[in-house]
Amino acid sequence: MHRYPVTVHYEDTDLGGIVYHANYLKFIERARSDWVRALGIDQVALRREGVIFAVHHIEAWFQAPATLDEQLSVHTSVIEAGVARLVLDQQVYRGETCLFRAQVTLVSMTTEGKPRRLPKEVRALSGNT
């Protein structure tokens, strides 16, 4: 499992005094980018070669609110890695409390939208969550 730290900033909050719901998608996206980098994949170089990861489907549960200055941790693990499709489980914790959970399906495609094999570093993870 991959862990990624997030601090709650002013920009993340809304008038309710808590993190605006859509911003959790940003938090988990940062974690995915860091995870991909940790696997040795250079997203910028991949894109230059015409390969991108696109978010295809997200199911998300908003369980408890987070507030300013809190230190959160995004836990990312692979549920399933197919040929061109990757399903991740991503959870945002404050200490032992899970605040947000999402199941995210990504697809690997060319910039023209044609399916492309996932990078071998990702396919190698299949089953090793």
Next chain:
Amino acid sequence: MHRYPVTVHYEDTDLGGIVYHANYLKFIERARSDWVRALGIDQVALRREGVIFAVHHIEAWFQAPATLDEQLSVHTSVIEAGVARLVLDQQVYRGETCLFRAQVTLVSMTTEGKPRRLPKEVRALSGNT
């Protein structure tokens, strides 16, 4: 069904030249606020009385990309209105093409997190989508 227009601005795009995925959640939230306003509900006044709508669960499908300056339309309809729970179907169209679809579950609660009855204007919609 409620329709709400959205224009794609620079701030909505990412380096892929398309709308950043998390921003669709902002688009559909603007549409919900407008829909609630159209029902005659004043969210600001409700909050002052200690009642809020919180996003509880979202399932979202990212179907096609949108680009700068495009005029989109968010279509919102009620799937189910319970006592304190509201399920909406929200779709983002460019012309006849559905780019994004979400099923959003909201709960009506006090600012302390206790369930509260939905405003009567919302409960009246049950079954009338």
Next chain:
Amino acid sequence: MHRYPVTVHYEDTDLGGIVYHANYLKFIERARSDWVRALGIDQVALRREGVIFAVHHIEAWFQAPATLDEQLSVHTSVIEAGVARLVLDQQVYRGETCLFRAQVTLVSMTTEGKPRRLPKEVRALSGNT
């Protein structure tokens, strides 16, 4: 003078219950895009030809806060239009009250960063604010 309407959404607010300061830059950027469009300039086509407008300098005064659901109006006028440089005055009003004011300097350049003449539609405005 060009006027552009902005509604304050949840996403624009912060825990202080008011519009997060950086978001005024988004509001005035939307107004600039609309203004450019109204002049008959297609930013997307221009970029395809390798010409962009880049923000070079901003001086901004935050005068009064805005809150959820408020209807604001961005007033944009040209202070100076040079060969490759454009200086705008942009003010955000709620009714008669000016909440935010900025003087924004834009430069017209190629995507490689070389200065480029402003589109003739913009240069024609010089002195006609």
Next chain:
Amino acid sequence: MHRYPVTVHYEDTDLGGIVYHANYLKFIERARSDWVRALGIDQVALRREGVIFAVHHIEAWFQAPATLDEQLSVHTSVIEAGVARLVLDQQVYRGETCLFRAQVTLVSMTTEGKPRRLPKEVRALSGNT
């Protein structure tokens, strides 16, 4: 001088492939929050006591673009600390290159908008940049 690291994420970029200009204000705000925290000031507690820091004026120079995955550093130093007014110089670097620079004036006030003395930890910095 205070240094604060920022990584450029997808959410920060726009269709130009670079950091969207308004997001530099977010970067430097994160740095200010960290700086305040490092001085031993708890912004959340201060706000509970009815004291806030509001951005009053910003002058900003956009000098060079930043792109995805780049590691930036925000350098913050005090230009002037008055009774209720603080002027900061904030610069965003990539390595030795300054990409963005801002002079930011903050005011210390009650949540009702009345001027309030800056916390003593801040006033003590006057002249010690």
